[in-house]
Amino acid sequence: MVKLSRALFAGVSTLALTLPVLAQSALPQANDSYFLAAQEALVAKEAIQPNTGKAKNVIMFIVDGLSIPTITAARIHEGQLAGVDGESHSLAFEQLLPHTALVKTYTHDSQVADSAPTATAITSGVKSLNGTIGVDQTAALEDCSTQAGATTKSIFEQAEEAGLATGIISTARITHATPAAAYAHTVGRDWEADTNLPEDAVGTCKDIAAQLVDWSFGDGFEVVFGGGRANFMLESQADPEDATRTGARKERDLVAEWQAKHNDGQYVWNKEQFDALDASTARVLGLFNGSHMQYEADRATDAGGEPSLAEMTVKAIDILKQNEDGFVLMVEGGRVDHAHHAGNAARALTDAIAASEALKAAYDAVNPEETLILITADHSHVFSIAGYPTRNNPILGIAGEGDDGKPYTTLGYLNGPGATVDEPRANLTDVDTTDIDFLQQALIPLGSETHAGDDVAIFAQGPQAYLFDGVIEQNMIYHVMAKAIGLNAAAK
Structure with missing residues (x-):
């Protein structure tokens, strides 16, 4: 009986191999718009050749908290803002960077990471502890005595x-976790x-702002743009934009x-002052806010305001x-x-779109063949x-109605400020959920929404970008x- 089954299986396999391949014209879906679009996309994928050369430049965009759902929602939002179909729209980096992978974000001591050790992983190649920057797994959180023997070396220092x-x-303070991973320990x-x-x-241990100014590798950073001006100023010094605010330091201007x-x-x-800089500028320190820079949705664009992320990126490239x-x-x-922590999806998506625009500006400002x-x-x-929102439903809008008879939004959070404590869920019937200040509803009440432990994505192009494939460690x-x-x- 076993031999018969094997014979039958072999016969079927042989028969399958001898059947003619069906011509595309024989497929009933051959003229379907989705079918044809996917076919064109396949042809484009087949044309991609791995760039195995050496890079002259490396530009890394780290968009803090850019989860995969954030990418999807930002893609739809950008398309809808432009008056096109959001669902089939693509952000600039999705179009320009063909090599992709999923990235594991766990740290040495935690399933769910914060920005300090994850930025260290990206810039120095090691996994470390939550709350630490530029040190390896042998360090102990906030134990200064363990710091000196545990420091790493970042790609910027190299x-x-x-x-x-x-x-x-950075649109955050330049002393915040992610940018600090370039220079601080x-x-x-x-x-x-x-x-x-x-x-x-x-x-014994030096503060992060002091480490930036004292950074002694090579001839130092040619470009530093971001927020966090107060961390570089004395408590006795008034902020140049707001005389009611002062610096944050006891010592060292x-x-x-x-x-x-x-x-x-x-x-x-x-x-x-930023606009007056030109490509011949040898070196620049730009600190555009006492703390974090403004959200893109709130950014003032007048002379006394702040440059956009795209403007800072292009200016930096011109100088570098x-x-x-x-x-x-x-x-x-x-x-x-920060917008996600606040439970504010609209600002999170707007800033994600601004990052995509900055990447497009960077791509246009360099030779992509020699730039990773x-x-x-x-x-x-x-x-x-x-939920099950219909196609073209506003991504910031209502997805449907819950069993409590109240509307719910397409976008939401597991925890955060949008949750209620010991009260029924709010009725959104007469609420404009597309308003920039609207906070999406959440399940678990917390003053600040938390990070999550799922994988994030990486998109890349240029020399060695093909190595970003499959599922990788951060x-x-x-x-x-x-x-x-x-x-x-x-x-080598």
Whole structure:
């Protein structure tokens, strides 16, 4: 009986091999618009050839909290804002960066990561502990005595030693976790100014802002753009934009120190000064807000306002390109994360779109054949797209009605400020859920929505980008960048 079954199976297989392949014209769906579009996409995919060369430049976009649902919702939102079909729309990076992978974001000590060790994984190639920056797994959180022997070396520090130009950009404070991973080594991510240092760390462990100004690799960063001006100013100094606010430091006027250290550099703090910079600028420190920069939806565009992420990116590239050997640049869209923490999907999506626009501007400003460009996230969020909304339904709109007879939105959060405590769920019947200030409903009440532990995506193009494939560890991102630009043994 067994032999018979095998014979029959073999016969069927042989028969299948001898049947003629069906011509496309014989398929009833051959003229279907979706069928034809997918066929064209396949042809385009087949035309992609891996770029195995060496990169002159590396540009890493880290969009803080850019979960996969955030990408999907931002794609739809951008399309709908443009008056086109949002569901089939594509963000710029989805069109320009053909190589993709899923990225595991767990850290050495946690299933769900924060931005400090994940940024360290991307910039230094190791997994570390939540709350720490630029140190390895042997460090102990906020224990200054464990810091010195645990420091890592970032790709920016390597690049400067190799004679390349370097730059960091963030819409968050430049001393915040993600940009700090380019230059800082600390067991306390919140030690941004000297006033944040615990007593047992004073005099032994240096605050993050001081580490930026004291950074001694190569000739230092050519470009620094972001927020966080207060962490560089003394408590006795009034903020140049708002006299009612002062700096955050007890000691060291770091702006003055930076200016004295770099007599070829320019310090700018508003858009008018930013706009006056040109490609011949040797070095620049731009701090455009006392704390985080404004959300894109709220950003003032006048002379006293703030430059956009795209404007900062292009300006940085123009300056960095003066180095004929190449450059390494980090661009962080830092406030997607903050909007999610606030339970405010509209601002999260707007900032995600701004990051996509910045990537498109970067792509247009370089030779993509010699530039590894990637975009990824440090971690996810408990943000979801749910229900059964009809095609073209506003992504910020109502998806349907719950069993309680009340409407619910397409976008929502598992936890966060949008939840109610010991009260029935709010009735959204007469609420404009598309308003920029609307907070999506959540299940579990928390003052700040949390990160999530699911994988994030990476999109890439350029030299060695083909190595981003399948499911990878987050710290592999560093190793691909270092290989592409020739900064480690893996490049040999």
